[in-house]
Amino acid sequence: MQVRTRWAPSPTGYAHLGFISRVLINYALAKKNGGQFIWRNEDTDTERTIPGAMAFNMKWTREFGLDWDEGPDDEDLPEDLRKGGPYAPYTQTKRTKAGVYDQAIQTLLDNGSAYRCFCTKERLAELRETQERAKQQTRYDGRCRNLSTEEIKQNLDNKVPFTVRIKIPKDRKIEFDDLITHNHVVWDSNEVDDAIIVKSNGVPTYHLAAMYDDVVMKVTHALRGSEWLASTPIHKILFEGLGIKPEDQAQIGHFTVILDPNTPGKKMSKRNDSFRVDALLQRGYLKEAILNYLMLLGWAPKDNRELFTLEEFVEAFDLNGMQKSNPTWDDKKMDWFNGVYLRKLSLDQFSERFYEWVEKYLLTMLPEEEEAFRKKFESLPVDSLLEFARRLLADKPARLSEQLALVQERAVNLWDVLQQIQFFYDAPQSINWDIKQLDKVREQLSEVRAKVTGFMSSLPEDSKVWTHEAWESGMRAIGDALGVKHGDVFMVLRVAVCGTPFSPPLFESLQILGKEEVLARLNAN
């Protein structure tokens, strides 16, 4: 059997990381079995469609290395995102226009699996209100369920607008097996509402469009969000009405959702920009690290292995490892994964990725993206850092890789890297000497600083010939002479030169800065 999976989002918003995690599973399931992964644009809700959202989501999904084999080829899509395929078009409004669903609707109507509903929106709203007030189940009351042929004809002749509803049979069990949770779920058909499958404007709703397209496009595994679980009986009845045998239906599975740690029990929200698909990339997280973490939120291999490249994940993927309960996102674990991947890079790769990040993600943020970015880092001098990033990109300084080598193992993400190397280029402006790290030398601060300055100026002009041993023993000697702990002597130098009590290895940093610059900084502030 040719495995075909699909991801069928609606263009009603900008995707967040949960979106990527679902694509990842669909992608892996298809690739693992040598099948195809399809992207379908479910834009039947024209009122809520946000122009550009689909292109945005496609662009960033591909940014993660997750590409589709078949997909929309709409003219309004950037050319590189257009795909097409044997079942084109892959955009549902286009399919509607092409009459793709007409035959299915007619079949359903003809064989009595569906019926025209002439109820107005007003009546429906009233009905719902009444039911709510009476604390009853809100559902369609079936007024048009059994209209006579004459009544229907009369309404049609009078051009009364109508929707099409699925006719859920009474007193039956509707059951299905979930591909992900492996649950056998059973519903009493009397609990299932006659859902609208075609709106009064003639456009099918998700129920019809998605299910029918899955069949037509020969989708074998339909994995979707758990919000669809409750609608599954509607879909099963739809298949029956369409005369689609179980073996020709896609197997359905329902994903868990990733929860936002900031709002316990609630899923990542499209309104929360910090989880948007582009957010972490812009903050300097590596796509392979994000992907790796996403793999493990909702899925686990039997051996508890944690590190996977995309290829390895595809190889190891097994639907049986899918979890049933909703995982919660953990920033700390994300940080850990990123550190692991950052440290895995060779120095050349690290440098390359750093520039790539600056150029492709950091400095190309859209205004609204930048706003969210600034909000996230409001405690930092963002402007200064962005200006610094632009300068780096323009200058491509020769010594950058030496500097990167010093910060590679102490950075959580590339944004950290940028912050940690800035002191090589920009002397600290105003130093805060009133920090706890200097408490123990507070009394002898100027004395120590003078001695250190003197010592540094006694070193050879060319910092390349300095030796670590000679420098270190000289520094320690100052501490001995002044009765100050060695560490404090180093700290005074560090703060004077780097502006902070944290820095990459001091000696190597001094060497890179050079004698002149080091002395200038010691004499300033």
Add this chain to the structure above:
RNA sequence: GGCCCCAUCGUCUAACGGUUAGGACAUCACAUUCUCAAUGUGGUAAUCGGAGUUCGAUUCUCCGUGGGGUCACCA
């Protein structure tokens, strides 16, 4: 509220009905160290509650409890 789903350390998770309930992140301690990291070693930490089945239950059943989903001419 009806229906449906879920429930192992703080978090992600592992455990043919038999394990001192394992791993990872986080956290704590120690080691290393001129800072911050990285690294190494060790520690704290969990089967939601109650019945039942069984020689034996994290695992199976039922009842609670808690959380989630859904009940639109939205997807």
